[in-house]
Amino acid sequence: MSQRDYVEKDFYATLGVDKDASQPDVAKAYRKLARKLHPDANPGDAGAESRFKEVSEAYSVLSDTSKRAEYDRIRQLVGSGSFGGGFQGGGYPGAGFPGGAGGPGGAAFDISDLLGNLFGQQAGGGSGATPGGRGAPRRGRDVETDVTLDFADAMAGVTTTLRVSGRAACSTCMGTGARPGTSPITCPTCGGRGQILSDQGVFSFAEPCVACGGTGRQIPDPCPTCHGSGAESRIRGIRARIPAGVKDGARIRLAGKGEAGLNGGPAGDLFVRVHVAPHELFGRRGDHLTVTVPVTFTEAALGTRLTVPTLEEPVTLKVPAGTPSGKTFRVRGKGVAGKGGRRGDLLVTVDVAVPRKLSRTQRKLLEDFAATDDSDVRSHLDAALAGAGGGP
Numbered sequence: 001m002s003q004r005d006y007v008e009k010d011f012y013a014t015l016g017v018d019k020d021a022s023q024p025d026v027a028k029a030y031r032k033l034a035r036k037l038h039p040d041a042n043p044g045d046a047g048a049e050s051r052f053k054e055v056s057e058a059y060s061v062l063s064d065t066s067k068r069a070e071y072d073r074i075r076q077l078v079g080s081g082s083f084g085g086g087f088q089g090g091g092y093p094g095a096g097f098p099g100g101a102g103g104p105g106g107a108a109f110d111i112s113d114l115l116g117n118l119f120g121q122q123a124g125g126g127s128g129a130t131p132g133g134r135g136a137p138r139r140g141r142d143v144e145t146d147v148t149l150d151f152a153d154a155m156a157g158v159t160t161t162l163r164v165s166g167r168a169a170c171s172t173c174m175g176t177g178a179r180p181g182t183s184p185i186t187c188p189t190c191g192g193r194g195q196i197l198s199d200q201g202v203f204s205f206a207e208p209c210v211a212c213g214g215t216g217r218q219i220p221d222p223c224p225t226c227h228g229s230g231a232e233s234r235i236r237g238i239r240a241r242i243p244a245g246v247k248d249g250a251r252i253r254l255a256g257k258g259e260a261g262l263n264g265g266p267a268g269d270l271f272v273r274v275h276v277a278p279h280e281l282f283g284r285r286g287d288h289l290t291v292t293v294p295v296t297f298t299e300a301a302l303g304t305r306l307t308v309p310t311l312e313e314p315v316t317l318k319v320p321a322g323t324p325s326g327k328t329f330r331v332r333g334k335g336v337a338g339k340g341g342r343r344g345d346l347l348v349t350v351d352v353a354v355p356r357k358l359s360r361t362q363r364k365l366l367e368d369f370a371a372t373d374d375s376d377v378r379s380h381l382d383a384a385l386a387g388a389g390g391g392p
């Protein structure tokens, strides 16, 4: 809004209310129009959008009783022709304008000075980010990205750089929305509170400040890159610490690392979907690691000591004589880091390998062994077999 808008624009007509409309009526008219013209309700309709801006601008002045009073005074001056003659010279009937240069016959000045003093910094901007030009703060969207880790990294934890595209804090203004070297200012309309109290009879309601979109700040000199929004689209590298023991399919939330917010709104969150590549030896069951180790028939029968790999140093595992195939041994603390730093176990399952080929000597030895073996491994089938084969 340029300074001259105060003189040239009829905010009452814009809102469709009388000059002596009450504040509640002004608010009511505004709300009705804002609902109808809001960009969300009229996607792609440039006409509605510019009308929406006009309406917001009008309301930003008329909703503020002191601003409205000043606006009325200026309109009155314009209407009375006091600003004629190119705003030169003195004789301003509305005495009490601060900073008015001289009295009758004083030095020349233009309306910018006058209004600049009247409205403070707000009227001094004139570059699009002034009242009504800045949208309400919006939270950035949540973003989801994928990362694939090899098994060892997932077990030990790793710091990795994720490439995420989308809206990010503007790199020119670092997200402030202000031209480098300048700063956002406190919104003069709401004094930085982001809302305005409007009296409606005995009640007063807090409404979002239209001048600053509820942010409490204004940007007199917007950043040329992002035009004041504080955000731009680009690819970001985000350093993320993936905790030790992360599971395949886990979803890690990085608060505030999603898309940048608009107009001072908070950033969204980043969700990292973790994929863990399978390991050639180890499997996983909760916080336990699993591994299968083949043993020979004689090792299982006679007992042995196995050297078993872990994620770190190998460990020695004692397999007692007479160990059946499929038995699982537990090596404590050699699993995956779990919650609270407690590690799971390594579960070692032995798998008895049967020799495919026997030498003549081996065959003889096994035949001699079999001749001495009177164990009945299928005794539990006897009853079933008797029932099936017998008559009534």
Ligand SMILES: [Zn+2]
Pocket: 170, 171, 172, 173, 174, 175, 176, 177, 178, 223, 224, 225, 226, 227, 228, 230, 231
């Ligand atoms: Zn910027």
Ligand SMILES: [Zn+2]
Pocket: 187, 188, 189, 190, 191, 192, 193, 194, 195, 209, 210, 211, 212, 213, 214, 215, 216, 217
């Ligand atoms: Zn404000």
